[in-house]
Amino acid sequence: MPVPTTGSLDRRRFLTFSGAALGAAALSGCAASVDDGSGGGGSKSGSTTLTVMSTEDEKKVIQAAGTALGIKINFVVRDETKLNAMLAAKNPPDVVRGLGAVETPYFAARGLMADLDPYFADSSVLKASDLDPVNDVWRYDGRKQGAGPRYGIAKDYSQDQMFWYRTDMFEAAKLDLPSETEPLSYDEWLDLGKQLTKRRLGKVKVYGLSAAGLGTFSMLMGMTASAGGSLFAEDLASVDLSSPEALKALTWYLEYARADIGPNVANPNPDGWDWPTYQAGRMAMACDGYWFSGAIGGDPKVAEVSRFAPAPQLGGNRVSSCFAATGYWIPKAAKNKDAAWKFFEYYFAGKPGEERAASGWGIPSLTSLRSRMPQGTEFQKQAFKVQEQELAHFSVLSFTPYAQLTALEGVINKVLPKAIKAKTSAGKVADELNRLMNEQIAQGKELVG
Template sequence: MPMSTTTSLDRRRFLAVSAGTALAATGLSACAGSVSDGSSGSGSAGKTTLTVMTVQNEWDKAALKAAEEALGMNINVIISDATKLNAMLAAKNPPDVVRGFGATETAYFATRGLMTDLDPYFAKSSVLKPSGLDPVNDVWRFDGKKQGAGPRYGMAKDYSQDSMFWYRTDMFEAAKLDAPSATEAISCDEWLDLGKKLVKRRLGKVKVYGLNATGLGVFVQLMGMTASAGGSLFAEDLATVDFSSPEALKALRWYLDYARADIGPSVVNPNPDGWDGPTYGANRMAMSCNGYWFGGQINSDAKVAEVSRFAPAPQLGKRISPCFGATGFWIPRDAKNKDASWKFFEWYFGGKPAQDRAASGWGIPTLTSLRSKMPQTNAFQKQAFQVQEQELPHFSVLSFTPYAQQSALEGVLNKVLPGAVKGGTSAGKVADTLNSQMNKQLAQGKELVG
């Protein structure tokens, strides 16, 4: 993934490799496997060679060998790199399987005709039946106008509802505050107020963050908040944004208030740790806006787990709880080994790796049949599971534009918001600037698609 100065995208990079950390205990994690130049075809002893573009921590040597034995094929691993992927796609010599974020990348690649329609494979599969797929997999569908409908272009390995948050009961007790409800969603204003009461400063500097409000990025969080307020950040054709609508302005004002309050990481003051894990674990963050996956990190320290609990996504209006990641795999249209790629899909998403991931607590499995494997051993895990189960009905698919990548839109926010926060610029003026700059990028992207 491209480098970014935002804390949220540092967290996003962590999410991309977190599966490796989570699976270490099950023997399916780790460092890079063999790194390839991208060639596919027949390998040693006449075996098919499958080229997989994925993160460095997908497999270690032992796990890679086990995967090859399970699949009966050789696997060449190419470490995920956006520039290299684009070059391979343009040259019509792509990897056989590519790891990506379903929620924010499906529309972009599908609109460009770069993804394989997997519906025929799902229809014939006895392992990955459409009836057994969690609804989150719909973010990997795009009908040319919106996500959630049309062909399936990929599948998520696991997921979280990314506007939910974790909190530390010890810090709430010390501040004499009631803990958030495990069933009823609090309002975003109540959430901000709690953050202001929980922050701790010394000599004018924040020593304990009251709240981190943007786990997977500022742009997607604003998307979710606008949807909760009853609107949409993108126009119906997904070709423009409108931060000036009443609903989007409500979300933008909230974020400006949050950043100006200086109670947590923001575009003005990013978290020096790069993501919430070390900060939260070191007693320096009271509330962390991250989905169920973050429980895998918390549970690695029994003392931290003992004082941690999970809560529903805060709302600006109607209750929704989207996913902004849905990390998984897709098969490029020009891939040379599609049947072998599908065999990989069935093994990775429906075989032992999927069972091990489900039991690890680092995400919600995307086959409903595996949900019972989610960990419920200790009080921390039981509470998180119950809260997550009650949140599932509020899941909704938010369509992302096919005309720009999230990193580009985050880049505009990173350029515009710091000065606006420090200068006290009104939300209306900030909205006008964001509309102008983002819509210029989106128009260029649409023109390229044709």
């Protein structure tokens, strides 16, 4: 069975990375960035060694790509602190794995990412016109995401607030199945979660709903957007969880957590992520994007009773965003940019890209590969149909360039567990989150200038 390449394991692993070395690294890296990112700086043909920083589950694929290209691969396991230190020392990897949706503004604002537009312009293999719109999260114009130079490419992606459900559990509870076309409201979703939860002697035996497999901050971002607001101010230099839209999202999450119907920051899933629990019949609904079909497809019995549904909405502004867009970027100070681009062409458009597209572990990053998405079984056909309809509601939500997701998620993990148990009002929780998060963002803004 394939390993999750865009799923909760990657995200959960990412959320545990340390961000402690960012201050000096950002300043030093920014000052040291003298290469214009337009190519050059490579070794002579036949003697190139490409340093690639990625996760362990990608090691074999990356090494095979190196073999196919005649390039020696120096594989480095992805680690946030190590990456920051290498950037600060002006000796970064040639290729870095990252989450485009939440990392691009941070690294681009510090002048640490190579502009890939010249490479796209010259390539006969990778064309900007073939890129799925999700790749716009890898763009940053100095003020917001979605415009400006391209700094990376997603390897695949999902719209991360869509959810999976088990028809057998709905039928046992005598509940109607969710619509394939009309999204549930968050209140309807919460009500279903309560009805599907099973307890024994006061303890949850079957989760009715797992609502935040991606992390709480990203979930609140999406919910606030669907209510017509934004967690970040227009200049991305502060958050405001006290706004009516954000407070509505926070209130919902507090109710979800206090209802104890699914994993949350005060009571995490002992399994570590949704799949083992869902597979074992101990979770009725899982908020995981299309990538989850790769796991489900590996178990025919679970696939038979699994269906996909649109992202729930908190208001009338239908939004279905991506909060990862896991992919790769080339540091501005990388020594082998031309070889790195050759790796990009093969990895994204060659055999590895084709195999990823057919695996069900995410929507391919290139539109030309979308026809390879699996549609052989009824479960796969239903998921593909729902996913195709959902694409119309994708939009880029800009992330702040002044803080990393790890820092903001860390504030949530510090504040929310106590607040959930003490039944603190949403307003007071919002004030505390605002204070601590805005301190983090202000510190980052000082470093960027």
